[in-house]
Amino acid sequence: MTSNFDVGKIRQDFPILERRVHDQPLIFLDSAASSQKPACVIEAMNHYYRNTHANVHRGVHTLSEEATEQYEGARKKIARFINAKSSREIVYTRNATEAINLVAFAWGRTNLRAGDEILLTESEHHSNIVPWQMVAREVGAKVRYIPVDAKGYLDTSTLDTLLTKQTKLVGIASMSNVLGTILPVSEVIQQARAVGALVLVDGAQGVPHLPTDVQALDCDFMAFSAHKMCGPTGIGVLWGRRELLEAMPPFMGGGDMIRKVTFDGAEWNDLPWKFEAGTPAIAEAIGFGAAIDYLNALGMSNVRAHERDIIAYALERLAEVPGLTLIGPDDPDRRGGVATFTLDNIHPHDLADILDHEGIAIRAGHHCAQPLHQKLGVQASSRASFYIYTLREEIDRLVDGLYKAKTIFKR
Ligand code: C6P
Numbered sequence: 001m002t003s004n005f006d007v008g009k010i011r012q013d014f015p016i017l018e019r020r021v022h023d024q025p026l027i028f029l030d031s032a033a034s035s036q037k038p039a040c041v042i043e044a045m046n047h048y049y050r051n052t053h054a055n056v057h058r059g060v061h062t063l064s065e066e067a068t069e070q071y072e073g074a075r076k077k078i079a080r081f082i083n084a085k086s087s088r089e090i091v092y093t094r095n096a097t098e099a100i101n102l103v104a105f106a107w108g109r110t111n112l113r114a115g116d117e118i119l120l121t122e123s124e125h126h127s128n129i130v131p132w133q134m135v136a137r138e139v140g141a142k143v144r145y146i147p148v149d150a151k152g153y154l155d156t157s158t159l160d161t162l163l164t165k166q167t168k169l170v171g172i173a174s175m176s177n178v179l180g181t182i183l184p185v186s187e188v189i190q191q192a193r194a195v196g197a198l199v200l201v202d203g204a205q206g207v208p209h210l211p212t213d214v215q216a217l218d219c220d221f222m223a224f225s226a227h228k229m230c231g232p233t234g235i236g237v238l239w240g241r242r243e244l245l246e247a248m249p250p251f252m253g254g255g256d257m258i259r260k261v262t263f264d265g266a267e268w269n270d271l272p273w274k275f276e277a278g279t280p281a282i283a284e285a286i287g288f289g290a291a292i293d294y295l296n297a298l299g300m301s302n303v304r305a306h307e308r309d310i311i312a313y314a315l316e317r318l319a320e321v322p323g324l325t326l327i328g329p330d331d332p333d334r335r336g337g338v339a340t341f342t343l344d345n346i347h348p349h350d351l352a353d354i355l356d357h358e359g360i361a362i363r364a365g366h367h368c369a370q371p372l373h374q375k376l377g378v379q380a381s382s383r384a385s386f387y388i389y390t391l392r393e394e395i396d397r398l399v400d401g402l403y404k405a406k407t408i409f410k411r
Helices: 007-012 039-051 062-081 096-111 130-139 156-162 185-194 242-247 282-298 300-319 348-356 370-376 392-408
Strands: 090-093 117-121 142-146 167-173 198-202 221-225 236-240 258-261 266-268 324-327 338-343 363-365 381-385
Touching: 039 282, 062 090, 062 282, 090 096, 096 130, 096 167, 096 198, 096 221, 096 236, 117 130, 130 142, 142 156, 156 185, 167 185, 185 198, 236 242, 282 300, 300 324, 300 338, 300 392, 338 392, 348 363, 348 381, 348 392
Parallel strands: 117 142, 117 167, 167 198, 198 221
Antiparallel strands: 090 236, 221 236, 258 266, 324 338, 338 381, 363 381
16 A cells, blocks of 8 residues: 555554454445544544534634534535535535435426436436436426446446436436445536536545545536545535535525514525525534545545455455355456445345344444345345555455355355
8 A cells, every 4th residue: 555555554543443243353345334433533523622612603602613614614624525625615514415405406496397307327226316306296296217237336327318308407426325436427427418407416425435526527516525544423525616505595494594584575695595495514624624634634536546456356255155155246346345246145134234233333224225236136236345543454344244144144
């Protein structure tokens, strides 16, 4: 690995990795669900609550001014992290899910009409399917899907027929949380542009693991969550092109999102506060800012290089296990740090339970992607997912655990 990417040193930044589970050292292979937090993020939030807590944008006293400065400072860090043109384009939400719902309802209700089409991929998370189904039902629009092939790659040859004048928005994840596939987002954006469709990128998995540049990508919206990228739960981001956000009505009404209110009506605040009704997640925004500083110090290209190494190793080691079927691409250049599989006919929940007794945390189930599982013809799967602190030795321990499960089930 590159000199400033020392996994052993990185692990020392994560207090939880010292934990034991069932008297075994913790092997945390569930970072795609939520990553662990470095001490600097925990400390930033702790410091804020001990020293600076007050509501933001409201008081003229010192604490409120300091809290506002830190809250807005984090927004600037996030803007630079994804190369947004302006921090005005960074809307704080609760998570990626809320960010997508914001677009589906604030943009969708205003701009979608009966007969319009929303084009998604078959590998989307429920968060990038259900809000669109809801708004489509409301306005009479139709949701269509770009197929995923047997290897887990997006079948872009279908775009010529699927993208039509009716397509108003394309929703695509930059990385699949099940297949691990790094999706050809640029190609999809270029083709969507040709029919005048907007593109929303679900960056919940992509932003934590890959360098992200919204201007170079030329998308219209991007949604992501802090908790999958070393930050706290309870805060996420909707990035949107300024002109689109300006034209959208607010999603929720209340304090902070208004400029003026009378008994008869209200005028909206400027961006991004127009979309941030009520007291926001202040400590969480500050924690998110600290997470961004942490990832920047590591370098996102180094993060990706490390994960490429780990997934390549995992694919190789898992393929050795008899009865194990890997789901998703076998090319580590096109796959993030997510290894999903089935093992014989052991139920993924039983497998996860056995591994838990070995101190190994994996996720089992449909991973909030039921339509994709239906397409793949499996009810549920097991998923090991990796991050900056994952060691090759942990993959070895996972493989040992899988053999143990096979012995228990006499397979
Ligand atoms: N996937 C997983 O274990 P939230 O819950 O809003 O932070 O993120 C939603 C979401 C959206 N898109 C993708 C591609 C995702 O992977 C997720 C979250 C977690 O795979 C929890 S279900």
